Amino acid sequence: MANETIILSLFKEKIRGLTSKNMEIIFTDGSVSENFTVSAFVHLNSNSIKSFYTDKKLSSLTAELTVLEKAIDFGTSKKFSKIAILTDSLGAIQTIKNANSKNCISQCILKKVIKNPTLLSIEFHHIPSHSNIWENDLADSAAKNSGINGSFAPVRWTLKDAINHMFAQIKQDWEREYSLFSLERNKGYSLLSPNTTSKPWFKNKEDLFNRIETKTLNRILSGHAFDKYTLSKRKVYDNALCDSCNVNEDISHILINCSKYTPTRQNYPTLLKYNDIYRLLGNEPIENWTLITGFIRAAHINIYYNTLHTAHLIHYSTIHAYTNSQNCYELLFCRWQCR
Ligand SMILES: [Zn+2]
Numbered sequence: 001m002a003n004e005t006i007i008l009s010l011f012k013e014k015i016r017g018l019t020s021k022n023m024e025i026i027f028t029d030g031s032v033s034e035n036f037t038v039s040a041f042v043h044l045n046s047n048s049i050k051s052f053y054t055d056k057k058l059s060s061l062t063a064e065l066t067v068l069e070k071a072i073d074f075g076t077s078k079k080f081s082k083i084a085i086l087t088d089s090l091g092a093i094q095t096i097k098n099a100n101s102k103n104c105i106s107q108c109i110l111k112k113v114i115k116n117p118t119l120l121s122i123e124f125h126h127i128p129s130h131s132n133i134w135e136n137d138l139a140d141s142a143a144k145n146s147g148i149n150g151s152f153a154p155v156r157w158t159l160k161d162a163i164n165h166m167f168a169q170i171k172q173d174w175e176r177e178y179s180l181f182s183l184e185r186n187k188g189y190s191l192l193s194p195n196t197t198s199k200p201w202f203k204n205k206e207d208l209f210n211r212i213e214t215k216t217l218n219r220i221l222s223g224h225a226f227d228k229y230t231l232s233k234r235k236v237y238d239n240a241l242c243d244s245c246n247v248n249e250d251i252s253h254i255l256i257n258c259s260k261y262t263p264t265r266q267n268y269p270t271l272l273k274y275n276d277i278y279r280l281l282g283n284e285p286i287e288n289w290t291l292i293t294g295f296i297r298a299a300h301i302n303i304y305y306n307t308l309h310t311a312h313l314i315h316y317s318t319i320h321a322y323t324n325s326q327n328c329y330e331l332l333f334c335r336w337q338c339r
Contacts, residue, residue, distance in 0.1 A: 024084065026071045027138070028085055030066060053151075053153065065092050067143075076116055088129035096124060192221065205286060225303040252277040268291050
């Protein structure tokens with residue numbers, strides 16, 4: 001409370017100082033929500049409140065700079081010779097003050113200020129937000145209601161906003177693609193992770209799995225192990241049958257059922273509890289996946305290195321590139337990008 005009293009006292013002193021210099025005081029505020037960027041300015045002397053919205057999520061800096069520019073346009077239209085803009089965005093003020101800033105809105109503001117023949121003086125002042133400064137609250141409230149009575153403001157793309165927007169769009173497309181992709185093909189990885197994740201499953205698991213083991217598990221999870229069933233679907237092998245068991249030699253068969261590895265498998269009882277490797281991956285904690293890599297190593301199973309004919313490798317180069325990635329998330333993303 002004491003701080004708030006001090007802030008209000010300093011604020012009133014600031015207002016008195018600006019008024020004594022005949023500055024036209026304009027309060028601005030901008031904010032960002034899930035799908036919108038909103039802003040507003042308030043000029044009490046003319047009883048003007050103007051609000052704006054953009055149907056894109058931009059940065060809060062862009063929201064603040066955009067409304068600073070709108071406030072200056074307003075002041076210019078009123079032929080104000082002295083303008084004081086009060087904002088709670090220290091970042092916006094610092095950007096404008098930085099002569100080397102590459103921000104296109106900031107550059108535009110500076111050009112407008114310099115080229116304005118009637119504008120003799122302009123000042124930017126920082127006022128703290130949420131300090132019961134009602135003029136600031138008024139701008140904040142007007143910004144939040146801009147969807148109801150505000151003006152649509154076309155997007156002013158800064159480089160940072162454009163990049164963020166593209167990444168958000170790509171991520172959104174990827175999540176949609178991943179969801180369909182998981183249903184159709186990658187039952188392994190989708191069991192583990194039904195939605196896209198920001199971190200791969202092996203993050204901070206270096207003490208459990210070395211690089212080759214991580215890649216091996218990624219091949220299994222992504223359905224790209226070098227088993228005969230997978231390779232025959234790509235026309236690398238003529239048939240998908242296990243040489244010993246005469247059934248499809250997919251990765252589950254190799255790890256769970258194949259008679260060639262029965263003696264070794266007896267040392268890995270958890271493997272015997274499942275009839276599908278993906279159920280094991282879905283049910284067992286990642287720490288227990290070491291039994292898979294341990295079994296693969298003990299049984300001398302090779303599902304990571306390929307020993308295919310060169311012609312097959314060329315034919316198969318795309319999937320080879322995918323599966324060389326350690327990161328299954330990247331792997332699927334790569335596949336999505338290469339459609
Ligand atoms: Zn077999």
